[in-house]
Amino acid sequence: MTEPTNNPDSEQNERIPAMQALMDNPFLLLFIGVAMPTVFYIIWGIMEIVTLPVAP
Amino acid sequence: MSLFRTCPDSGFYFHKSAESLMKVNAVAAAVALLVAGVLGLGVVLTRWQEVHLLDAATFYMVLTGHGINALIFWIIFFEMAILYFASSTLLRCRLAAPKWGWFAFILMIVGAVMNNIAVFQGNSSVMMTSYAPMQAAPMFYLGLILFAVGALIGCFIFFGTLVIAKNENTYEGSVPLVTFGAVTAAVIAVFTIASGAIILVPTLLWSVGYIGHIDAEMYRVIWWGMGHSSQQINVSAHVAVWYLIAGVVFGARPMSEKVSRTAYLLYIFFLQLACAHHILVDPGISSEWKVFNTSYAMYLAVLASMIHGLTVPGAIEVAQREKGFTQGLFEWLRKAPWGNPVFSGMFISLVVFGFVGGITGVVMGTEQINLIIHNTIYVPAHFHATVAVGTTLAFMALTYLLIPVLFRRKVFMPWMAKMQPYVFGGGMTILALFMLGAGTLGVSRRHWDMDFTGALLTFEYAGIAYTMMAIGAIGGVLGVVGGAMYLLVTVGSLLFGEKLEPSAGFLQSFGKGLDASCYSSGDPGRAEAAPAVEHHGSAGFEAPGTFALALLLLVTFIVYYFINWKYLASVWQLG
Numbered sequence: 009m010t011e012p013t014n015n016p017d018s019e020q021n022e023r024i025p026a027m028q029a030l031m032d033n034p035f036l037l038l039f040i041g042v043a044m045p046t047v048f049y050i051i052w053g054i055m056e057i058v059t060l061p062v063a064p
Numbered sequence: 065m066s067l068f069r070t071c072p073d074s075g076f077y078f079h080k081s082a083e084s085l086m087k088v089n090a091v092a093a094a095v096a097l098l099v100a101g102v103l104g105l106g107v108v109l110t111r112w113q114e115v116h117l118l119d120a121a122t123f124y125m126v127l128t129g130h131g132i133n134a135l136i137f138w139i140i141f142f143e144m145a146i147l148y149f150a151s152s153t154l155l156r157c158r159l160a161a162p163k164w165g166w167f168a169f170i171l172m173i174v175g176a177v178m179n180n181i182a183v184f185q186g187n188s189s190v191m192m193t194s195y196a197p198m199q200a201a202p203m204f205y206l207g208l209i210l211f212a213v214g215a216l217i218g219c220f221i222f223f224g225t226l227v228i229a230k231n232e233n234t235y236e237g238s239v240p241l242v243t244f245g246a247v248t249a250a251v252i253a254v255f256t257i258a259s260g261a262i263i264l265v266p267t268l269l270w271s272v273g274y275i276g277h278i279d280a281e282m283y284r285v286i287w288w289g290m291g292h293s294s295q296q297i298n299v300s301a302h303v304a305v306w307y308l309i310a311g312v313v314f315g316a317r318p319m320s321e322k323v324s325r326t327a328y329l330l331y332i333f334f335l336q337l338a339c340a341h342h343i344l345v346d347p348g349i350s351s352e353w354k355v356f357n358t359s360y361a362m363y364l365a366v367l368a369s370m371i372h373g374l375t376v377p378g379a380i381e382v383a384q385r386e387k388g389f390t391q392g393l394f395e396w397l398r399k400a401p402w403g404n405p406v407f408s409g410m411f412i413s414l415v416v417f418g419f420v421g422g423i424t425g426v427v428m429g430t431e432q433i434n435l436i437i438h439n440t441i442y443v444p445a446h447f448h449a450t451v452a453v454g455t456t457l458a459f460m461a462l463t464y465l466l467i468p469v470l471f472r473r474k475v476f477m478p479w480m481a482k483m484q485p486y487v488f489g490g491g492m493t494i495l496a497l498f499m500l501g502a503g504t505l506g507v508s509r510r511h512w513d514m515d516f517t518g519a520l521l522t523f524e525y526a527g528i529a530y531t532m533m534a535i536g537a538i539g540g541v542l543g544v545v546g547g548a549m550y551l552l553v554t555v556g557s558l559l560f561g562e563k564l565e566p567s568a569g570f571l572q573s574f575g576k577g578l579d580a581s582c583y584s585s586g587d588p589g590r591a592e593a594a595p596a597v598e599h600h601g602s603a604g605f606e607a608p609g610t611f612a613l614a615l616l617l618l619v620t621f622i623v624y625y626f627i628n629w630k631y632l633a634s635v636w637q638l639g
Contacts, residue, residue, distance in 0.1 A: 031325050032238050034226050034247050037332055041251035042258065045289065045336035049357055050259065053285040053340075056349050 066158040067583035073564070074312070074469045080577050081162035082152035086145040086470060088169055088575040090463070093141035094554055096176065097456075100134035101547040103127075108495070108540030111441075113514045113530055115537070120512045124189035127510070129180065131192030135451060136211070136294060137176045142459050143249060143301050144169070144218045149466075150246035150304065151225035157234040160224030168217035175211030178203050191510065193291060196267060196278040205268035208260070216257045219250045241318055241325065242311070245304025248328045249297045255336055256297060259289030281348055292339035295451055299369070300331055302413065302458035306376045309410040309461060313401065316383035319375050319607070327375075330368035337361040341429040345438045351431070358429045366426055373418040374614050377411075378607035385606075393609040409461025409485035416493050417454030421446060423621045424500060433628045436635055439510075441533075442503025449496040452543065457489050460550050467554065472568035472578065473561030481553045488546025494539025502532040504631070 030036060067080040078086075106126040109117040118126060152159040159165065181203060182188040188200035226247070229235055239247070263286040269275045307324070310316040318324045340357030343349055377397075384396030401407045424446040428434055437443070467475050475481050499507075507514065507529050514530065516522040558573035567579030577583070 027326075027329075028238065031244070031329060034223055034251075037247060037329075038223070038251050038254060041248075041332040041336070042255045044333055045255055045293070045339070046258075048361065049337050049339055050262075050286060050289055052353055053343075053349065054282065056353055057279070057281050057285065060348050 067577075067585055068156075069578065069582045069584070071469045071472075076153050076469055077156045078470070079152045079158045080583055081165070082148045082159035083470065084575045084577060085159070085162065085165045085169065086148050087573070089141050089145040089148070090466070090470075091558075091574055092169070092173060092176075093138050093145070093459075094551060096133045096137035096141060097547065098551055099180065100130055100138055101544050101551075103130035103133065104547075105541065105544045106130070108537040108544070110512065111514075112534050112537030114534060116513070121186070121189065123512045124191065125183060125186055128189050128191045129183045132179060132183070132208075133176075134456075135192060135447075136208075137179075139298055139451070139455060139459075140211070140215050140253075140294070141172065141176075143253070143297060144172075144215065146301050146305070146462075147218060147222040147246055147250060148225075149470075150243045151222050151229070154240050154243050155225070155229035155235050157225060157229040157232055160221050160228050162221075164217055165221050168214040168221065171214030171217070172211050173214075175207045175209070175214060177207070178210065179207030182207060193287065194267075195287070196270070196280050196283040199271055202268055202271045205264050205271055209264050209268060212257045212260045212264070215253065219253050219257075222246065222250050238321075238325075241321060242304045242308045244325055244328055245300055245307060248331050249300035249304065251332050252293055252300060252336055253297045256290050256293035259286055259293065263287050263290065281346060284346065285343060285349070288339040288342045289336070292342060293336045295447065295455075296331070296335045296338070298451055298455035299335065300328070302417075302455040303328075303369075303372045303376070305458045305462050306372070306410055306414055307379075309406055309458075309465065310376055310380050310383075312465060313404065313407050313410075314380050314383040316379035319378045319382060323371060324375050327368035327371035330364050330371075333364070334361045335365040335368070338365060338425075338429060341434065344429075344431050344434045354431055358431065362429050363426075366422070366429075369418070369422055370614075370617075373414065373422070373617070374610060376414060377613065378610040381607040381610050393612050396609060403482050405464045405481045405485050406461050408482075409457050409464070409489070412485055412489035413454050413457040413461065416449055416457075416489060416496075418617055419620060420493065420496055420500075421450035421454050423617075423624055424449065426621070427625065427628050430625075433625075433632050436628065436632055437503050439508065440503035441499045441507045441509050443509050445496045445499030445503055445536075448492055448499070452492045453489055453496070457485060457492075460488065461485065463550070463554055467557045467561065468564055471558060471561075471573055472565035473557050473563060473573070475553060476556035476559075476561040477553055480549050484546055484549040484553060486546075487549060488543055491539045491542025491544075491546050495536045495543055496539075498532045498536035498539060502529050502536065505529040505532070507533060 024032070069078050069080070069083075070076070071078065103126045106118055106123070107130050109115045110123045110126075148159060148165070151157075182201045183204065185201065188204040190198045190200045190204070194200055194204070226239070226243075229239075238244070263283060266275055267278055267283070270278045307318065337357040338361075340354055341362070344354055344358065380400070381396045384400065389396040389399050400411070424442070428437065428443070428446055464475060464481055467473055503509075505526055505528065506523075507525060513519075514525060514533065559570065563569075565578055565582060567582065572578055
């Protein structure tokens with residue numbers, strides 16, 4: 009039977025879950041937080057306006 | 065060499081440069097709140113039809129100044145202080161590029177002053193939204209742009225400080241939850257400022273004559289990317305303040321770090337899309353865009369707010385029950401420190417934000433029932449519940465916590481501080497509730513005169529609408545009194561509050577560092593890691609009182625939501 013280890017190195021080598029890795033990366037969060045509204049709100053919204061037919 | 069001091073009362077670490085920047089930003093915020101409050105008095109005393117204080121031109125000038133000072137300058141100056149606190153102090157590290165922090169602060173001051181001058185000159189009464197083709201003086205837009213650039217620099221100083229903390233290994237594991245909330249606020253701030261730049265730079269060029277035309281619809285869509293997102297920064301920041309206060313006052317730990325962080329993540333993904341609810345009745349934009357942005361996406365952000373609304377009081381309840389307040393559902397709440405303005409301010413902020421601001425926000429974000437209240441006084445009622453009570457009162461509560469910790473003074477006139485959250489929160493809640501009623505009866509959002517005196521097209525409101533506006537205005541006056549009490553206490557504390565540190569003099573209250581002996585260049589040590597133990601699945605039973613409150617919120621929401629649908633059916637008689 010293997011003894012549980014308290015070695016900090018082994019803790020560091022433990023795989024970090026993807027969600028935690030995402031939340032620990034402020035610059036990735038910054039990218040997502042700017043990209044999401046830019047695409048879904050700003051760009052989509054502008055496309056809606058510029059494709060409006062001009063009144064005769 | 066970086067200098068740090070430890071607050072002997074709270075144990076918070078302050079980097080000397082960060083401390084000074086926190087102080088000056090907080091003081092600038094208070095000045096903006098003063099201006100906003102005085103102008104707000106003019107607004108409520110004019111919308112109270114029996115008083116009708118100001119003439120039309122002065123009213124629109126005052127309304128413009130009130131909106132910008134309250135919703136932009138007060139809030140964002142204070143949020144800069146929070147960003148520096150949440151990074152440098154909570155992560156126990158030096159602030160990145162403090163000289164840039166001063167540059168950012170000066171830019172923000174210059175921008176705020178320029179904008180106010182433009183407004184008070186009387187030729188920029190375009191209100192906060194400044195919808196094109198209404199045109200303000202170039203200084204109006206330039207002031208906003210300079211302010212935004214300063215705030216953007218502040219955000220990147222915050223991100224830089226996170227990098228320093230990571231590289232210098234000043235904390236274990238993930239950043240604390242409060243800092244994560246500040247990350248969310250800073251992310252939203254960057255989008256906000258970018259949207260502002262996209263629309264305000266061409267509008268400035270239009271106002272000086274280099275561009276001939278600004279499309280009104282384009283302006284509205286992009287401007288709200290700034291205008292509404294700026295209020296989403298507040299939501300993230302004041303929720304972080306709730307968590308901080310729960311931790312400091314009660315020693316409360318979040319019920320689940322994972323759940324709370326996931327809720328913040330939902331904010332980052334979806335909160336900013338809610339800007340679209342301002343465009344719900346605009347022709348030319350498809351229902352797909354409106355429904356996706358305001359419903360499918362916005363409701364996930366609403367879910368996040370509901371999670372925070374459950375986990376913050378839940379954490380307090382768990383902490384209180386551990387102290388022995390276990391009788392019935394609500395002993396933990398009855399025996400909470402209601403005489404401590406740090407707690408009472410925070411809790412009133414939470415309840416009013418959820419019950420009034422949150423529920424009305426969902427109603428406004430629903431395309432069909434939005435038709436009943438769009439562009440009525442219901443809209444400012446909603447954002448006075450979210451921003452004036454939710455954010456402003458949370459920031460006021462935080463101020464009472466920081467006066468001894470950051471400024472090293474005792475709170476001046478503690479009896480007044482004790483009453484202040486009730487006066488301000490109570491007054492603003494009355495204002496919000498009665499303006500919601502008046503808005504439901506169709507009272508317009510911005511029109512100076514409910515009687516439409518001399519207008520070609522008139523409309524006669526129901527008599528009860530006048531009564532509601534009058535009661536709302538009385539609440540508003542009470543709110544202004546509460547705001548004045550806050551300023552009296554805070555300014556009084558900085559000038560006359562008993563010194564907790566002998567060198568905390570006049571200049572130290574306005575940014576100068578304390579005596580050199582207070583600081584050392586030693587390593588402040590690592591910040592505590594986020595708790596490893598999580599509680600899953602049993603939270604409702606650990607905090608039954610909070611669970612009951614959450615059910616009450618749900619029932620209130622369902623009843624109010626269906627009343628609005630019923631009302632829609634009676635206003636728009638279809639079928």
